[in-house]
Amino acid sequence: MKGITLIELAIIIVVLSIAIPPLLNLIAEVSQKSVKAEALNTATSLSQVLMEELCSKKFDERDTEDDTGNWSAVLGPDTGESARADFDDVDDFHGWSGLVDDQFPYYTASVTVGYVDEASPDTILTIPSPLPDNWTPGYKLVIVTITHSLTGDLIFKTIITPLHSL
Ligand SMILES: [Ca+2]
Ligand SMILES: [Ca+2]
Numbered sequence: 001m002k003g004i005t006l007i008e009l010a011i012i013i014v015v016l017s018i019a020i021p022p023l024l025n026l027i028a029e030v031s032q033k034s035v036k037a038e039a040l041n042t043a044t045s046l047s048q049v050l051m052e053e054l055c056s057k058k059f060d061e062r063d064t065e066d067d068t069g070n071w072s073a074v075l076g077p078d079t080g081e082s083a084r085a086d087f088d089d090v091d092d093f094h095g096w097s098g099l100v101d102d103q104f105p106y107y108t109a110s111v112t113v114g115y116v117d118e119a120s121p122d123t124i125l126t127i128p129s130p131l132p133d134n135w136t137p138g139y140k141l142v143i144v145t146i147t148h149s150l151t152g153d154l155i156f157k158t159i160i161t162p163l164h165s166l
Pocket of ligand 2: 060061072074075076077078089
């Protein structure tokens with residue numbers, strides 16, 4: 001029986017040492033990609049959960065436009081609403097940031113809400129001061145940003161109309 005000569009063994013070691021690192025890199029790359037894909041999925045799901053929570057609220061703190069024909073002139077939580085559980089209208093989430101779900105502590109969310117109109121639904125309007133009567137842009141744009149170390153900032157947008165809360 002012929003054993004392996006020293007030369008053959010040396011060749012085997014050289015071949016393995018050339019072949020193994022790229023293989024390990026490939027395995028690391030594939031698993032890195034699937035971890036990132038999972039992070040993207042989770043971030044997207046969390047944004048949907050937050051959007052659904054938001055959409056279940058009233059369009060505005062006021063049930064109807066006030067007697068000057070306007071919705072709230074100041075966006076954000078209203079008097080007595082400090083925690084997320086207190087929020088009862090869409091824009092109460094304006095400026096909020098935190099965890100959508102405590103079970104996912106590595107995904108932080110932040111929310112911006114602003115008035116937009118049909119002409120440019122992507123551009124948040126500056127609320128004029130003093131507010132003229134009947135300043136009714138009619139829509140609120142909600143921008144949810146979910147941040148995770150693997151995905152960076154992921155931005156999700158939705159437009160809400162007063163009709164949704166009727
Ligand atoms: Ca409110
Ligand atoms: Ca509010």
